[in-house]
Structures are given as C-alpha cells and as structure tokens.
Amino acid sequence: MDVGDDVEDAIETRAEPRRGRRPARRRTIDEIEEAGESGGALDLSGLTGVVGYTLRRAQMMVFEDFIRRFAPFDLKPAQYSVLLVIGDNPGRKQSEIAAALGIQRPNFVAMLDELERRGLAERTRSTTDRRSHAVMLTEAGRRLLDAAKAEQARQEADLGAILGPGGREALVALAKRLTAAG
Amino acid sequence: MDVGDDVEDAIETRAEPRRGRRPARRRTIDEIEEAGESGGALDLSGLTGVVGYTLRRAQMMVFEDFIRRFAPFDLKPAQYSVLLVIGDNPGRKQSEIAAALGIQRPNFVAMLDELERRGLAERTRSTTDRRSHAVMLTEAGRRLLDAAKAEQARQEADLGAILGPGGREALVALAKRLTAAG
DNA sequence: GATAATTGTTATGACATATATCAAATAAAA
DNA sequence: TTTTATTTGATATATGTCATAACAATTATC
Numbered sequence A, B: 001m002d003v004g005d006d007v008e009d010a011i012e013t014r015a016e017p018r019r020g021r022r023p024a025r026r027r028t029i030d031e032i033e034e035a036g037e038s039g040g041a042l043d044l045s046g047l048t049g050v051v052g053y054t055l056r057r058a059q060m061m062v063f064e065d066f067i068r069r070f071a072p073f074d075l076k077p078a079q080y081s082v083l084l085v086i087g088d089n090p091g092r093k094q095s096e097i098a099a100a101l102g103i104q105r106p107n108f109v110a111m112l113d114e115l116e117r118r119g120l121a122e123r124t125r126s127t128t129d130r131r132s133h134a135v136m137l138t139e140a141g142r143r144l145l146d147a148a149k150a151e152q153a154r155q156e157a158d159l160g161a162i163l164g165p166g167g168r169e170a171l172v173a174l175a176k177r178l179t180a181a182g
Numbered sequence C: 001g002a003t004a005a006t007t008g009t010t011a012t013g014a015c016a017t018a019t020a021t022c023a024a025a026t027a028a029a030a
Numbered sequence D: 001t002t003t004t005a006t007t008t009g010a011t012a013t014a015t016g017t018c019a020t021a022a023c024a025a026t027t028a029t030c
Helices: A006-013 A031-036 A052-071 A075-088 A095-100 A107-118 A139-163 A167-181 B008-017 B029-035 B050-071 B077-086 B094-100 B107-117 B139-163 B166-181
Strands: A121-125 A134-138 B121-125 B133-138
Touching: A006 B107, A052 A075, A052 A139, A052 B050, A052 B077, A052 B139, A052 B166, A075 A095, A075 A107, A075 A134, A075 A139, A075 B050, A095 A139, A095 B094, A107 A121, A107 A139, A134 A139, A134 B094, A139 A167, A139 B050, A167 B050, A167 B139, A167 B166, B008 B050, B029 B077, B050 B077, B077 B107, B077 B133, B077 B139, B094 B107, B094 B133, B107 B121, B133 B139, B139 B166
Parallel strands: none
Antiparallel strands: A121 A134, B121 B133
C-alpha cells in the first residue's frame, strides 16, 4: 500500500543533479515542437474537477472582490474578520481573538497595532491578569464595522445571485463540512 | 445538519446589531472585564455564514491535507498543478503554462528551475522561436506525476466521502461558478 | 532598417505566515 | 514562602507567496 518504487526512484533522482544519463531516448526538438499544438488553448481538464484547485480559485476570486469592495474602508478580509470577532467578543484576550481566527500570536501583534493606530480597536490591561490585554472596539471601530457589515451583506447577496437559488447556502454548508473534518 | 438557512436574514440582522445606541459612555475596566465572559468559547457566528471565510478555511484544510499526503513526493499543490499541466500540454511555452495556472512569469522561473533541478521537467529552446522554451516532463517526472495522480484521486475520494453523495460535485460546480463570474 | 512587442530572466518589494526567544506576570510545585 | 513552570504579549527572524520594473535576446511590425 505504499507509494511505489518508481516514485522513490524519482525522489532519489532529485538528490543527484542528473549526472548519470539514462538510456532514455531523447526526443528531437521537432517532436517536442509538434507536441505543443501551438496556438490553441491549453488542456486544463486534469485540474477542473479537483476540489482543492477549484476551491482555491474561487476563494481568490471572492477575496479579490472583497478587497475591491472594501477599498473605501481600507479593510482587507483578515482585518474585517478581526474587527468582527472583537465586536462580537469585546474584552477578550488578544490571544483568544487570534486563536479563534487561526492567527499566530506574533502575527496578531502587528495587526492589532495597525487597528489601534487607526483608532478602530483598543488594548486595555486586564486588572485581574496583568499579562493579558483586553481588546475591544472604539466607537469609530464600531461605526466602521457596522458600515463594513452592510457592504459584506451586499457581497453575500451578489454571490448568492451568482450561485443561484440555494447555491450560496449549499456552498457554505459544504465548505463547513470540509473544515469540520480537518 | 444546519444547512445555513436564513443566512441572509441573519446577516441583515447582524448588520444592525444594536439600534439605538446610547451616546457612548466610556466603559470602565471592570465592565470590560465583565464583557469577556471569561473561559467560554468565542462567538464566531458573524463569520460562520460568510462565503469568503468558509471558503478560505475549507481551502486551507484541503491544502494542508494535500501537503500531508504528498509529503512522500515532496510536492506542494502548486508544483503538482504545474506537473499536471505540463504533462497534459507537453512542448508548450513556459509563459503559456504559467498563464494557464495564473502564475506570473517571473515567479514561474524559480518553480521550473526547481522541477528541472529535481529532474522532473525540462526546458528546450524552440527552433521556430528561439526566445521561448518548450517545456515537458522527463521520464522521472512522468512517473512521479502518475503516482501523484493516484494519490490525488484518493484524496478526491476521501473528500467525496466527507461531502456526502453528490456533495463533491456540487462543491466543484459552485466553486467554478464563482471563478467564472470573476 | 528602425521601432515595437514578446520571452525568459533577474532583482526587488510587499505581504502573509511560522518559529524561537524574551520579559513580565501568574500559576503550580517544592 | 521560595522555586519552578506556564502564560501573555512582544520582538526578531526566516520562509514563502505574489506582484512589478527592468533587461537582453529574439521576433514581429512598420
């Protein structure tokens, strides 16, 4: 049930920079040229049915659309998600917000720095545990988040139109299944 | 299982969380502390129905699984897709392969360098247009790709089991709709 | 033949993300 | 209590992805 010796060989080959030549017949340049049916579109059929590939492309499209829409707010998806989670969980620790979003603590520091610099979020030293920072939105942060939520609802509606009746809900449900199975 | 019914409504509702907010008295630290109901799980309800967020998490899960599975091949998703497209389009130009995969030409150079260093792919100067490089797989590249394809089929089957009957096909179709609409 | 466009390449910067380490604070163990 | 270990936020750092500008060689266009 293991991978197979051919593959092992190929992997081994990688270590050696190709010194010893194999008896493999070398194709002529003409044959190579001929192989590429010049001009036509490439054959991508091997990828079009793959979950990972199609998911990635779709996610990139949605994020690009998001970034376009949220340019007036100067919010990227990650920043929006941070504001949203802080707004729904005011006073929680920095590390809790970060962990909930799958963001490493070190990387979350700069994100919060930026949001704080823009006057959208605040850190407050906890009285009960002076190591931790309680995080919450400022008034400006709340206002921006509310406006962003409205725009986000608009995107969701537009995506729903693209996906057809029930399509958006189905897509979300299927994606969640994958995430839950991880 | 919650299929995300009435997500539109939920999003609308969340867009206006608290209608008549008071003129914003500054909260005390104690109130902030109290606000974070310490210990409990965070409220992520604002994100769970969002297409972009759920798509991203699902895509990351699938890619992580891919990387785990393909560790014996030492192939990341992008490398696999390159091998696959080269294998189905031998002799095509470097720039064509890159463009088909949405990879910038400059970034594709290092990728091909690596595949060539490992003896999986080859560049050959075209005779008709000596600017371009015709790209194709080596024998070792073909063997590795075939083994990788088998593993990929296994992943697809496993994802299909997670997604239920018809779920995988539905997810791919919906994702493709989004990509096409971009 | 002069000019423009294409191809692969290099260099570079922006950005996201992972790990190791640290000081301060707290928790746990002795 | 004293000592040790853990947690929290932070810094530094390495890596990886991705985009743009610029260049030489080649080809296309005028």
